[in-house]
Amino acid sequence: MQLQVLGKRGINMTELQTDNSNMLLCSNCFEDEGLRIDADKIGHESLDECPNCKSKIGKKLSKDLIRGLAWRFFVSGTTIRCNYGAAPVIQTNEHHYGKSNICPSPWLENDIKLIEDTARIGFFHYGPRLWMVGEVEPLKDLQSESKREAIIQRVIQEYPERSIPRGTKFYRLRVNPKRPAEPMEYDSPPVEFSGNGRLDSSDLSVMYGSQDIDVCIHECRASINDDIYVATLKTSQDLRFLDLTHVLEEDGTEFESLDMAIHMLFLAKSHSYEISRAIVKAAEKAGFDGVIYPSFFSLVITGGHPFETSYGLSLRRYHPERERYSDTYTIKNLALFGFPLRSELVKVASINRLVITHVGYQGHFGPVEY
Numbered sequence: 074m075q076l077q078v079l080g081k082r083g084i085n086m087t088e089l090q091t092d093n094s095n096m097l098l099c100s101n102c103f104e105d106e107g108l109r110i111d112a113d114k115i116g117h118e119s120l121d122e123c124p125n126c127k128s129k130i131g132k133k134l135s136k137d138l139i140r141g142l143a144w145r146f147f148v149s150g151t152t153i154r155c156n157y158g159a160a161p162v163i164q165t166n167e168h169h170y171g172k173s174n175i176c177p178s179p180w181l182e183n184d185i186k187l188i189e190d191t192a193r194i195g196f197f198h199y200g201p202r203l204w205m206v207g208e209v210e211p212l213k214d215l216q217s218e219s220k221r222e223a224i225i226q227r228v229i230q231e232y233p234e235r236s237i238p239r240g241t242k243f244y245r246l247r248v249n250p251k252r253p254a255e256p257m258e259y260d261s262p263p264v265e266f267s268g269n270g271r272l273d274s275s276d277l278s279v280m281y282g283s284q285d286i287d288v289c290i291h292e293c294r295a296s297i298n299d300d301i302y303v304a305t306l307k308t309s310q311d312l313r314f315l316d317l318t319h320v321l322e323e324d325g326t327e328f329e330s331l332d333m334a335i336h337m338l339f340l341a342k343s344h345s346y347e348i349s350r351a352i353v354k355a356a357e358k359a360g361f362d363g364v365i366y367p368s369f370f371s372l373v374i375t376g377g378h379p380f381e382t383s384y385g386l387s388l389r390r391y392h393p394e395r396e397r398y399s400d401t402y403t404i405k406n407l408a409l410f411g412f413p414l415r416s417e418l419v420k421v422a423s424i425n426r427l428v429i430t431h432v433g434y435q436g437h438f439g440p441v442e443y
């Protein structure tokens with residue numbers, strides 16, 4: 074597979090180069106409806122007759138496009154999220170050509186044969202390397218109350234400090250505020266409402282913000298029925314942040330990686346909040362004004378695939394352009410400690426009502442059994 078690295082948000086790094094000259098199948102070749110729709114999305118428009126099913130209107134697929142379709146449907150489409158990490162149930166490669174051993178639904182049997190014979194690949198049940206499903210030592214230590222503190226101290230020491238200069242703009246969104254025109258409504262929530270989020274706790278209030286309004290809408294889980302307001306905030310002095318989105322340079326494997334532990338922590342659901350709250354409390358104690366942290370919605374917003382690998386190696390660690398790779402798939406959010414408006418670390422520059430007119434989901438299909 075040839076990787077095309079694009080520094081642009083929302084572009085799939087595994088998007089394949091297309092070769093127009095040699096079309097082998099078309100979207101109408103497939104019996105599985107999901108596969109047919111996915112093929113229709115990536116295929117090329119052409120009125121040439123399909124060499125397989127003779128359709129003129131089906132979107133045409135070259136060998137590379139068929140391989141891309143196979144990866145999206147069978148690998149991405151069978152990826153299962155665990156408490157920490159995620160892994161596909163099926164993998165595909167050329168070494169398994171002629172040796173496929175998956176058990177698909179009857180309506181997929183012929184589709185798979187077509188894909189195998191044109192793309193020269195096979196499908197097999199994938200036993201993931203265990204780091205992909207959270208067997209990462211520093212992550213296991215973070216889950217143990219007795220070992221957590223030592224790892225948190227490493228986080229504070231090994232992650233870099235970022236200075237955010239005075240006058241930096243970011244957004245904070247409120248859903249159904251009582252007095253939307255009142256600037257103090259946009260400060261951190263009062264202590265009695267604190268402690269429900271990823272980073273705030275009953276003894277540390279946190280103001281969440283982002284430089285991207287779309288991200289704010291995702292993070293607030295806002296919907297069309299909500300009355301939404303967005304405050305534009307500006308920092309009134311230089312502020313010190315601990316940057317948890319940084320890609321750490323490390324020796325050793327994924328199993329020992331602190332970078333992988335923190336990466337998985339911020340993509341995990343609410344069972345992980347106890348750990349992320351402990352990290353930000355330590356950052357506050359160490360004198361930081363806040364943290365820069367990766368959004369839980371990073372992959373949904375950028376279209377990335379969780380914990381992507383090539384032959385079992387993490388692309389986040391081994392991609393030739395790893396920093397650029399991880400930047401492409403990371404949305405950076407801000408969390409400021411305490412009550413930044415009350416303490417005048419930030420000021421409200423303006424407030425707007427936000428009208429949501431469109432909520433969109435994009436996706437692709439996968440098999441139901443294998």
Ligand SMILES: [Zn+2]
Nearest residue numbers: 099102123126
């Ligand atoms: Zn066809």
